[in-house]
Amino acid sequence: xxxxxxxxxxxxxxxxxxxxxxxxxxxxxxxxxxxxxxxxxxxxxxxxxxxxxxxxxxxxxxxxxxxxxxxxxxxxxxxxxxxxxxxxxxxxxxxxxxxxxxxxxxxxxxxxxxxxxxxxxxxxxxxxxx
Numbered sequence: 049x050x051x052x053x054x055x056x057x058x059x060x061x062x063x064x065x066x067x068x069x070x071x072x073x074x075x076x077x078x079x080x081x082x083x084x085x086x087x088x089x090x091x092x093x094x095x096x097x098x099x100x101x102x103x104x105x106x107x108x109x110x111x112x113x114x115x116x117x118x119x120x121x122x123x124x125x126x127x128x129x130x131x132x133x134x135x136x137x138x139x140x141x142x143x144x145x146x147x148x149x150x151x152x153x154x155x156x157x158x159x160x161x162x163x164x165x166x167x168x169x170x171x172x173x174x175x176x177x178x
Contacts, residue, residue: 054107055107057104060104060105060106060107061102061103061104061105063105063115064099064100064102064103064104064105065102066119067085067105067115067118067119068081068099068100070118070119070122071084071118073133073136073137074136074137074140074141074153075137075140075141076140076153078093078096078100079093080153080157081096082096083157083160084114084118084156084157084160084164085099085105085111085114085115086110086111086114086160086161087099087106087111110161113161114160114161114164117161117164117165117167117168118164120168120171121140121152121164121167121168121171122136124168124171124172125139125140125171128171139152140152140153141153146170147166147170152167152170155167
């Protein structure tokens with residue numbers, strides 16, 4: 049994966065902290081967080097563990113797109129449920145007929161970035177209905 053324009057190391061550390069915080073609010077397990085961020089591989093989740101320990105988020109296009117999707121979903125859920133932060137975690141883990149009766153989290157875990165983009169499209173009202 050390619051590297052996008054250079055981002056400061058501190059911003060990448062902050063990005064990791066914020067994105068992991070969102071995933072924790074949603075109740076995503078550590079292994080699920082690694083999958084969603086694309087930081088686990090066949091040899092283990094060493095890149096994910098490094099970010100959890102405070103290392104900068106990897107500056108690859110793929111990782112930054114995944115982070116962007118997670119934060120977009122988070123913002124959309126904050127807009128939909130401004131008075132109840134817990135609703136985001138509930139929404140992400142509740143079966144939805146528009147996702148073939150799967151949860152949005154299952155869609156994201158199963159299809160990676162494409163699944164995250166599908167959830168974003170649904171929340172933005174731009175996805176396919178039915």
